[in-house]
Amino acid sequence: xxxxxxxxxxxxxxxxxxxxxxxxxxxxxxxxxxxxxxxxxxxxxxxxxxxxxxxxxxxxxxxxxxxxxxxxxxxxxxxxxxxxxxxxxxxxxxxxxxxxxxxxxxxxxxxxxxxxxxxxxxxxxx
Numbered sequence: 001x002x003x004x005x006x007x008x009x010x011x012x013x014x015x016x017x018x019x020x021x022x023x024x025x026x027x028x029x030x031x032x033x034x035x036x037x038x039x040x041x042x043x044x045x046x047x048x049x050x051x052x053x054x055x056x057x058x059x060x061x062x063x064x065x066x067x068x069x070x071x072x073x074x075x076x077x078x079x080x081x082x083x084x085x086x087x088x089x090x091x092x093x094x095x096x097x098x099x100x101x102x103x104x105x106x107x108x109x110x111x112x113x114x115x116x117x118x119x120x121x122x123x124x125x126x
Contacts, residue, residue, distance in 0.1 A: 001114060001115045002024050002025055002026055002100050002115045003024070003025035003026075003115070004022055004023070004024055004025070004098050004099070004100060004115055004116065004117035005022065005023050005117055005118070006020060006021065006022045006096065006097065006098050006117040006118065006119060006120040007020070007021050007022075007023075007120055008020040008021050008120060009096060009120030009121045009122045010121075010122070010123070011123045011124075011125065012088055012122075012123070012124055012125070013124070013125050014088060014089055014090055014124055014125065014126045015087060015088065016088050016124075017084070017085060017086045017087075017088065018085045018088065018122060019082055019083070019084050019085070020036070020082065020083040020085065020096055020098075020120060020122075021080055021081075021082055022034070022036075022080065022081045022082075022083075022098030022117055023078070023079060023080050024079040024080070024081075024100065025079075026079070027076070027079045032052060032101065032102060032103065032104055033050055033051070033052050033100070033101045033103060033106060033107065034050070034051055034052075034072075034074065034081045034098060034099070034100055034101075035047065035048070035049065035050045035051075035098065035099050035100075035101065035107075035108070035113060036048040036049045036050075036072060036081075036083045036096060036097070036098055036099075037096070037097045037098075037099060037110060038092075038094040038095065038096045038097070038122075039094050039095050039097070039119075040091075040093060040094035040095075041094075043094075045097070045110050046063065047063050047108035047109075047110075048062070048063050048066055048070065048083070048096070049061065049062050049063070049066065049070055049071075049072035049083060050062075050072065050106050050107070050108065051072045051073070051074055051081065052106070059106060060072050061106050061108070063108075065091075066085075066092075069085065069086050069087045069088075070083060070084065070085050070086070071083070071084040071086075072084075081098055083096070083098075085122070088122075088124045089124060090124050090125070090126040091124075092122060092124050093122060093123050093124050094121075094122060095119040095120070095121055095122075096119060096120050096121075096122050097116055097117055097118075097119045098116075098117045099113035099114075099115060099116045099117070100113060100114060100115040101113045101114060102114055
């Protein structure tokens with residue numbers, strides 16, 4: 001399994017921005033997709049954004065709740081996936097996790113992801 005390490009979380013006021021980073025330990029072509037998920041206390045882990053890792057045309061997908069505010073991107077040379085979060089809201093608070101999937105089609109289901117990072121906390125104050 002590829003190792004993933006997130007960073008960039010923190011405390012921010014509503015309306016502010018944060019950029020999360022996720023560095024992978026190796027660039028294995030079997031990991032076709034990268035996703036960001038989040039989990040608030042007492043709630044299930046939910047999909048945030050997805051991008052195809054290599055070989056694709058840069059497909060991206062977003063949860064409706066973050067569409068237009070969050071942007072997922074990747075730097076293949078650095079084996080890093082980013083999540084730019086703008087216009088943050090209090091409901092965006094939670095642990096943010098990046099994950100890698102070998103699924104050949106885009107997927108928003110956590111069970112479809114093979115590797116997970118340890119998470120980084122995002123807290124948005126209102």
